[in-house]
Amino acid sequence: WLVLYKTRKKAFCTVCRFATVKKLNSFSKCGDDAFISIGMNNWKDCPGKLGVREKSNYHRECIYKVHASTNQVNVDVQKEIKQATNRSCFLEQFKCIPYLMRVRGHTDDESNFQKLFELVSTNNRLDKEIKQWLKKKCQYTSHDIISEQIKEMYHQAFSKLRQVKQSEIFSVVIDETRDVSEHEQLVFAVRWVGSNYEVAEEFVGLYGCTKMDAIFLLNIIKDVLLQMGLDLKNICGQTYDSASVLQGKAFGEATLLKKENPKALSIHCLNHSLNLVLQEAAKSCLMVRSALEAVHKVHNIIHASAKKLAIFKNTSYQINAG
Numbered sequence: 050w051l052v053l054y055k056t057r058k059k060a061f062c063t064v065c066r067f068a069t070v071k072k073l074n075s076f077s078k079c080g081d082d083a084f085i086s087i088g089m090n091n092w093k094d095c096p097g098k099l100g101v102r103e104k105s106n107y108h109r110e111c112i113y114k115v116h117a118s119t120n121q122v123n124v125d126v127q128k129e130i131k132q133a134t135n136r137s138c139f140l141e142q143f144k145c146i147p148y149l150m151r152v153r154g155h156t157d158d159e160s161n162f163q164k165l166f167e168l169v170s171t172n173n174r175l176d177k178e179i180k181q182w183l184k185k186k187c188q189y190t191s192h193d194i195i196s197e198q199i200k201e202m203y204h205q206a207f208s209k210l211r212q213v214k215q216s217e218i219f220s221v222v223i224d225e226t227r228d229v230s231e232h233e234q235l236v237f238a239v240r241w242v243g244s245n246y247e248v249a250e251e252f253v254g255l256y257g258c259t260k261m262d263a264i265f266l267l268n269i270i271k272d273v274l275l276q277m278g279l280d281l282k283n284i285c286g287q288t289y290d291s292a293s294v295l296q297g298k299a300f301g302e303a304t305l306l307k308k309e310n311p312k313a314l315s316i317h318c319l320n321h322s323l324n325l326v327l328q329e330a331a332k333s334c335l336m337v338r339s340a341l342e343a344v345h346k347v348h349n350i351i352h353a354s355a356k357k358l359a360i361f362k363n364t365s366y367q368i369n370a371g
Contacts, residue, residue, distance in 0.1 A: 065111045216241040220286030233258040263302045284313040290321040
């Protein structure tokens, strides 16, 4: 704490000078300003004065106050660094989520998301920070946080569909599918003509269906269009497969939608129509029909048992390897 100014040939207490200038010391009285403003140059009594100065209340309080103020600055800097690191790690999560939307495995530690995050971190400048991030008790990678990130990305994707609004009129492409958990899902897509007169089609999303009647499906379509900011009256076309709940003449989805918007022309899915045509054409040839039936039966036999499927894969691998 003692500094000698060679030009003035005097000694000063840097701690007390700093505390006095910054007005950190407010309780103890200085008493002796020789080490603060005037400077100490009485070298004969120097050892005694240094001992008295070191034990004085003013000097001790200055040390405490300077140390506390320095620590506060360090804490603020560390807090800013920590926030910046957390922000960077949080943004890394957004890079992982689009790759695999099915982010959870049987356990969180073995999930696809966790493993992909670890893989990304190996070639990243935040390698060490990301590994510490994954082990934090405050789980930024929790189910709720990930779900919020997916929702945010979902809304961002919706904003890209502004071109549909500019086109004004559009068509809807609807299909139904069943996921691995045997839950029915409604597949929703929109199709429109862009400003450059090119046909564009955009997948919107999958929507869970607790019911499979036409009224329930129509309400889902209305809800999706409302979220996208599109008007049901601007639909000029609707495309489905041949399922009765969608194409039924009396109470089908297409019929109900056309009652609300007569301009919504219903067109049977051309890919599905082509598939039906090819099936009927194949049935007219005995050899082709027999081959397709045999393949279908073999497929059912193999996939009905995990053990048979494993044997089939192993045999197929040996044949291809040999």
